[in-house]
Amino acid sequence: MTTLIVEDEPAMLRALTETLTRAGFTVLEAHNGQEGLAVALREHPDLILLDLIMPVMDGMTMLRQLREDAWGKTAPVIILTNLSDAAKASEALQHHAFDFLVKSDWKLEDVVRKVRERLGDV
Amino acid sequence: MTTSHPPILDPQQLLFERALVEGMQDGVALFDAHQQTMLVNTAMERMTGLPRTAFDLTEFTRLCAPHCDVPHLLDRALREMRTTTLEEGVPIARFTYQLAITPWYSPDGALIGVVLVLHDITHLQEVARAKTEFIALASHQLRTPLTTINWYIEMLCAPDAGTLTDQQRAYCEEIARSSQRMVALVNALLNVSRIELGTLAMETEPTDIRAFARSVTADLQPTIAHKRLVIRASYDPAIPEIPADPKLLRIVVQNVVENAVRYTPAGGSVAIAVAVARAGATVNGQVVAVDSVAMTVTDTGCGIPDSQRGKIFTKLFRADNARLLETDGNGLGLYLARAILDAVGGRIWFTSEEGKGSTFTVTLPLTGMQSGGGGSSSPS
Secondary structure (H helix, E strand, O other): OEEEEEOOOHHHHHHHHHHHHHOOOEEEEEOOHHHHHHHHHHHOOOEEEEOOOOOOOOHHHHHHHHOOOOOHHHOOEEEEEOOOOHHHHHHHHHOOOOEEEEHHHOOHHHHHHHHHHHOOOO | OOOOOOOOOOHHHHHHHHHHHHOOOOEEEEEEOOOOEEEEOHHHHHHHOOOHHHOOHHHHHHHHOOOOOHHHHHHHHHHHOOOEEEEEEEEEOOEEEEEEEEEEEOOOOOEEEEEEEEEEOHHHHHHHHHHHHHHHHHHHHHHHHHHHHHHHHHHHHOHHHOOOOHHHHHHHHHHHHHHHHHHHHHHHHHHHHHHHHOOOOOOOEEEOHHHHHHHHHHHOHHHHHHOOOEEEEEEOOOOOOEEEOHHHHHHHHHHHHHHHHHOOOOOOEEEEEEEEEOOOOEEOOEEOOOOEEEEEEEEOOOOOOHHHHHHOOOOOOOOHHHHHHOOOOOOOHHHHHHHHHHHHOOEEEEEEEOOOEEEEEEEEEOOOOOOOOOOOOOOO
């Protein structure tokens, strides 16, 4: 199973990558929405963990553009952000994000559980 | 329109008073007992855009109408025979004003007229808003380093990072606890700023308040076990699901139950009851106004000192005995619970005896949470 992590903070990207790798996933990394979109459309990962506030292209823009692609239309996405804005959450869910997780409220092991749950691999 | 003169002023006094009123920065208008305009200052003309020749109570009422019921406020001032103030502010053009209505009596107690004063609070409101927006922004920014701290402590304690000594593990747990406390504080501050900015979105769905009481109690299980507290839960099976926003309801239930657990000493007990309370029924010393779901939480904790009862729902306030007992509260829990309930038409109140315990009751109408609330802060 391959997951793509789109995250601009190096420390968080590293924590997520190491944890998911140890949990047995193949991990792809991207540092902003533009990079994330390119990697997603090229590699077709099984799941995308997407941050919202990022330079170059933010996560919500990436999600909108992803949904315009034939493959990307149904690609599983979990929003993982520190922005707990109800408007953003409902916009993400409108674009069929599987879940909207506030990073500071989530332990790494619970993020892994959520990823497994989405991939039907509990 | 006729302009009458007050019977108690001679012409010279009148000139003096007019000069005084004219020099004021607040908008001032004076009406006689028959509500005829007697005097309007320049500030009032500027604020309302009404020239003094066309200024009368009807025009002024119309101008304020979308946001403020002037005749109602006037009646109240006359009935209570004192200044009545609309604190929330009346928006006129691009500005916001506080409106005060003062009845004016002669020395022998006869009504001469009323004074109407507009005070510009636009800047105050802008400052308050900027402060709240700053807190919201700062809270979001604080979450990033907090997440990193939490995640790396978790990784440090995971077996893959090598084995920690017991002492190292204990240190890590201490860091984790503080960091999680900071996360809780940031979340509470964000909720406070949302409430104050009016951006707290409410999305109701059929909700069972008992499920929240159960889940909050389950989350507190480690503390309950550690303090050997006895929890008595009594959930009326006949409680219907009511339309409520789960996020908001959770904040309310969590704060009330958590306080009971936090401030009850080891070996004490906490009783949680959820029941239907019919209109007119007395619950925890107060009469319920409409058919409601009532959650009552009774503890055998430190209680609230008599002298501090009035402040218990005030932002950042913590009672002295609570402060001594538990150093890690933030004084936002009950403020938030009350602010949420005010906004959705619910209520919260308590009875307490210092040293013996407290009983808090939360009610929500059976019809559910309402946006716009029950207006408990509106003038009655």
